[in-house]
Amino acid sequence: MPVFGPVPSRRLGVSLGINNIPPKHCTYSCVYCQLGRTSSMTAERRYFYPPAGLAVEAGRKLDKLAAAGVRPDYLTFVPDGEPTLDVNLGMELELLKKHGIKTAVISNASLVFMPEVRRDLALADLVSLKVDSVDEEAWRAVDRPHGALKLRDILEGVASFAREYKGRLVTETMLVKGVNDGEPALRRTAAFLAGVKPAMAYILTPTRPPAEPGAEKCGEEAMTAAWNIFSSAGLAAEIVAGYEGNAFGGGGRPEEELLAICSVHPMREDAAEEFLGRAGAAPGTLGELVRRGLLARSVFGGAVFYLRKFGK
Ligand code: SF4
Incomplete structure (x- = not known):
């Protein structure tokens, strides 16, 4: 099971990536996915790789990094699919704890309505949940979910998790031009997220080649409007639009x-x-x-x- 990186990221610092899902098993087939269309669409959790193998591989990689004087800030589950599809996610998070490095899971939130998924995610130090829209039509158009998933269940799951979770919860909202970036829709998304109270609500737009060429990125004007709408709802909000690598704080000028x-x-x-x-x-x-x-x-x-x- 691949362990990759480390990858520098403004949001997570130096992050060692954990890929616990084979490509591309996902509950969604987002129009903006940079991995292309979902080939294995599923909403059932299952076994993928032996958890002990993952822990050993992560340990080896950390030893090599330590020899080079590098210590990652996070071990981050950011696979080529949806990490909570892995029925062993909780066990893997437990096994990785022994390295004394914080863990993070970047999830699309689609399975967070399941109590067992919430239990697994609760073991991570940071969880990022995707909420692209709270409107059924836009959610279907942007995320193209598995037929068994229901938006209402997912939103309730996100709200429940937010109430229970003790770690750092952040959200991601990816805006696609002309689909989920209208002001009334953004106000509804912002109102929902305000109840979730994430430590940070990230607003994104596709900056890498998307699965569907028609998934266009929003311009600066639309992103400025989105940030203002999120901020007015009381959210701590930041835009992520392609400057992650070099946005650590300028060079002093x-x-x-x-x-x-x-x-x-x-x-x-x-x-x-x-x-x-x-x-x-x-x-x-x-x-x-x-x-x-x-x-x-x-x-x-x-x-x-x-x-x-x-x-x-
Ligand atoms: S949830 Fe993530 S991996 Fe799955 S289709 Fe969407 S962007 Fe791709």
């Missing part, structure tokens, strides 16, 4: 610091000007960053915002 902030959330014009002024940047820097194609200017709710321009 005011322009770089500002770009690092604006790569995770839009900044209001007055706050951006104040930030640059305090940091001693030359007048006109904001306009210059827009002219150079590094910042996008959007208007939301009558105010002007700046967001890091997405990569091509």
Whole structure:
């Protein structure tokens, strides 16, 4: 069973990936999936690999990394499918604990209505749950779920897990242009997530080649609107749109610091000007960053915002 990485990530620091699912066993076939269409669509948990083998492989990899002076921040279940389909997920999380490194599971949340899945996930230090939409039609259009799954059960499962879970819970909402990015729909998603109270609600848009060429990414304007809607609902929200690797906090220069902030959330014009002024940047820097194609200017709710321009 593959253990891969480590992979640097803004959200998890240095993360060693655990791939506990063969490609591509999933409960969803998301239009934006970068692994292509789901070949083994299933909603039944089952055995895939021997858990002890995973623990041994992770141990070997950690020894090699330790020899090179590297200690990952997280052991992260981020497989080529849905990690909670693995009936041994809980046992694997238990076995990995002996390494003294935090564990994380990145799940699409589709099976979290099952008490046994919630019990397994409770063993991880960080759990990320996907909530792309709380509207039936958009959920079906974006995530293309297995026929046995019901959105209402999943949302109830997410809410139950959030009430019980003691670790760090974050959510991911992937926005596809023209499908789940409308403002009324986003308000409903935000209202649901506000009840879940994640430590962070990440808002994403496809930045890598998706399973379906028609799954288009949202522009900076739509992402600025989404972030404002999430924030107004009381959520701590961040945008993930292709700058994960280099968004750790700039290189000390005011322009770089500002770009690092604006790569995770839009900044209001007055706050951006104040930030640059305090940091001693030359007048006109904001306009210059827009002219150079590094910042996008959007208007939301009558105010002007700046967001890091997405990569091509
Ligand atoms: S849940 Fe993840 S792995 Fe499954 S289809 Fe969607 S993006 Fe791909």
